[in-house]
Amino acid sequence: MASGSPTLAECLSQAHAMGLVRVDAHMLLLHSLGRHLHDRAWLLAHDTDTLNVLQLAQWQIALQRRLDGEPVAYITGRKDFFGLTLAVDSRVLDPRPDTETLVEWALAVLPQAPTPTTLRLLDLGTGSGAVALALQYARPDAHVWAVDVSEDALAVARTNAKRLELAVQFIASDWFAQIDVNFDLIVANPPYIAQTDPHLHALRHEPIQALTSGCDGLNAIRHIIQNAQAYLAHSAWLLLEHGHDQAERVKSLLLQAGFIQVQSRTDLAGHARCSGGQKAPQ
Numbered sequence: 001m002a003s004g005s006p007t008l009a010e011c012l013s014q015a016h017a018m019g020l021v022r023v024d025a026h027m028l029l030l031h032s033l034g035r036h037l038h039d040r041a042w043l044l045a046h047d048t049d050t051l052n053v054l055q056l057a058q059w060q061i062a063l064q065r066r067l068d069g070e071p072v073a074y075i076t077g078r079k080d081f082f083g084l085t086l087a088v089d090s091r092v093l094d095p096r097p098d099t100e101t102l103v104e105w106a107l108a109v110l111p112q113a114p115t116p117t118t119l120r121l122l123d124l125g126t127g128s129g130a131v132a133l134a135l136q137y138a139r140p141d142a143h144v145w146a147v148d149v150s151e152d153a154l155a156v157a158r159t160n161a162k163r164l165e166l167a168v169q170f171i172a173s174d175w176f177a178q179i180d181v182n183f184d185l186i187v188a189n190p191p192y193i194a195q196t197d198p199h200l201h202a203l204r205h206e207p208i209q210a211l212t213s214g215c216d217g218l219n220a221i222r223h224i225i226q227n228a229q230a231y232l233a234h235s236a237w238l239l240l241e242h243g244h245d246q247a248e249r250v251k252s253l254l255l256q257a258g259f260i261q262v263q264s265r266t267d268l269a270g271h272a273r274c275s276g277g278q279k280a281p282q
């Protein structure tokens with residue numbers, strides 16, 4: 001890069017040379033310039049503009065954080081999920097587009113409005129609130145509860161709910177421990193990575209308790225499946241996100257627990273990413 005203030009084009013080629021993915025570099029540069037993260041067209045139209053000293057300092061910090069493996073969402077403090085912009089930071093898992101599969105499936109199994117009684121939905125391990133808020137946004141007629149064991153995560157989720165003006169009810173709870181309601185639908189994106197999985201290194205900036213769950217990654221999923229029936233109304237669904245190679249094991253856990261209609265849904269990459277079942281009718 002030439003001495004003096006670099007242009008936007010020079011910043012982007014610097015990022016490219018350092019191995020950054022193009023879309024990540026665009027978002028980080030927009031963030032450093034204080035511009036809206038969707039303004040990628042603006043960025044390209046202004047590629048001969050130069051950065052001022054403050055913008056340059058912000059860019060260099062953002063670049064360094066990304067090179068150190070931090071998710072773009074933590075650096076920008078924002079992530080789009082199911083059409084909602086969420087505030088996120090290292091207290092919560094970075095919401096993945098794959099998890100939109102869970103939301104889409106959940107919306108598809110719910111009876112259409114208007115329902116004779118208010119639908120009750122539960123999101124277990126809500127983190128940033130992504131799934132619960134997306135459900136509440138899509139179904140304003142439903143009463144959505146969301147739990148997390150982490151008070152830190154709940155603080156993030158509550159802030160998101162307030163800013164988005166969505167009336168999700170948040171509860172500090174270790175899975176079902178503080179729950180005494182029956183639901184028409186339970187969803188969860190629980191931790192599901194095996195404790196020894198080498199990919200964890202790449203996820204080191206995210207909260208470990210949101211990622212791993214025992215030797216095979218299935219401790220949380222087993223706990224949820226074994227206990228969910230008591231919190232489900234008859235014919236209500238339990239839908240779970242899981243690892244790309246866990247669908248068969250999760251489906252057999254669901255069958256063993258007495259669920260019917262046990263099936264999976266694929267994510268954007270075509271992996272069976274969510275599995276679920278329905279509580280038998282009375």
Ligand code: GLN
Nearest residue numbers: 189190191192193210211
């Ligand atoms: N989908 C995340 C990943 O593998 C993990 C999320 C989770 O454990 N719930 O990167």
